[in-house]
Amino acid sequence: LALTNMSHSLEALATARLSQPTDALYNTLLEMTRWLKYAGKVEWRSTTLKALGNAFVQPNQYPLLRERIAAALVGTRDKNVMRVFARGLRDSNPDVRRLSCLGLGALRADETIRDITSLLADVEGDVALSAGLALGAIGTQEALEEMVAVLTSGSEALRQAVAEAFAALPEDGYPVLYDAV
Numbered sequence: 001l002a003l004t005n006m007s008h009s010l011e012a013l014a015t016a017r018l019s020q021p022t023d024a025l026y027n028t029l030l031e032m033t034r035w036l037k038y039a040g041k042v043e044w045r046s047t048t049l050k051a052l053g054n055a056f057v058q059p060n061q062y063p064l065l066r067e068r069i070a071a072a073l074v075g076t077r078d079k080n081v082m083r084v085f086a087r088g089l090r091d092s093n094p095d096v097r098r099l100s101c102l103g104l105g106a107l108r109a110d111e112t113i114r115d116i117t118s119l120l121a122d123v124e125g126d127v128a129l130s131a132g133l134a135l136g137a138i139g140t141q142e143a144l145e146e147m148v149a150v151l152t153s154g155s156e157a158l159r160q161a162v163a164e165a166f167a168a169l170p171e172d173g174y175p176v177l178y179d180a181v
Contacts, residue, residue, distance in 0.1 A: 010035075010039065010042070011042065011043060011044065014032065014035070014039075014042065014044040014048075015044060017031075017032060018032065018044060018047055018048065018051070022051075022055075025065065025068075026052075026055060026065065026068070026069065029048060029051055029052055029055070029072075030052075030068060030069070030072045032044075032048045033048065033052065033072040033073065033075060033076045034072075034075070036048060036049075036076045036078060037075065037076060037077055045078070045080075046080075049073070049076070049078065049080055049081065049084065052069055052072065052073055052084070053073070053083075053084035053087070055069055056069045056070060056073065056084060056088065056096065056099075057084075057087065057088055057091055057093075057096055059092075059093060063095055066095055066096070066099060067099060070085075070099040070100075070102070070103050073085070073103060074103050074106045074107060079107075081103070081107065082104065082107055082109045082111075082112065084100075084103075085099075085100040085103040085104045085107070085109070085112075086100070086104070086109075086112055086115060087100075088100030088103075089101065089104075089112070089115050089116070089118075089119060090115075094122075094124040094126065094127050097119060097122065097124070097127045097130075098124070098126050098127045098130040099130075101116055101119060101127065101130035101131045101133070101134040102130050102133065102134060104116060104134055104138075105130075105133060105134030105135070105136070105137035105138055106137060108137065108138050108139070109138065110138050110140045110142070110143065113135065113138060113140070113142050113143050113146065116131050116134050116135060116138075117131070117135070117146045119131040120132060120135075120146070120150055120154065120158065125155065125157060125158075128154070128155065128158050129157060129158055129161045132147065132150055132154070132158050132161045132162045132165060133161055133165055135147050135162075135165070136162065136164075136165025136166070136168065136169070137165075139169060139172075144166075144169075144172055144173075144176070147162045147165065147166065147176075148176055150162045151163065151176075151180050163177060163180070
């Protein structure tokens with residue numbers, strides 16, 4: 001696709017695909033995200049990301065479809081996706097918050113650490129666990145400091161998840177776990 005895009009513009013093809021009615025499983029849009037990885041700077045990038053971002057936060061979205069959309073957004077390797085997930089952190093739906101934490105962790109979005117940290121005290125246990133795992137995936141010094149605080153004050157499940165995240169970071173995590181024990 002990248003090679004084709006260098007010699008021929010895919011704008012007309014992308015516009016035609018984006019103008020089709022959305023199918024129930026969003027297959028057309030999800031396929032377009034695979035194109036985004038290789039398309040470079042194209043005009044239809046923002047249209048595709050906006051459509052998927054809106055579908056991601058729809059209140060009546062099927063959970064499995066929401067997960068597919070989150071995975072596709074992460075797979076684009078586009079920094080603009082962080083805005084979609086950052087907006088999702090403040091959503092009223094716990095599934096959106098959970099997937100937003102995981103998405104930001106997968107993108108290693110260190111500028112969203114404060115927002116993710118605020119979800120460590122979420123009333124939904126899965127959201128708090130996802131926030132802890134996201135901090136572990138980000139792995140910066142600031143994220144690790146927030147994880148250390150959770151080891152002493154979080155719920156049992158959250159402490160266990162954070163400890164497992166530390167175990168995945170041998171250089172920084174092992175000394176923290178040794179001190180915690």
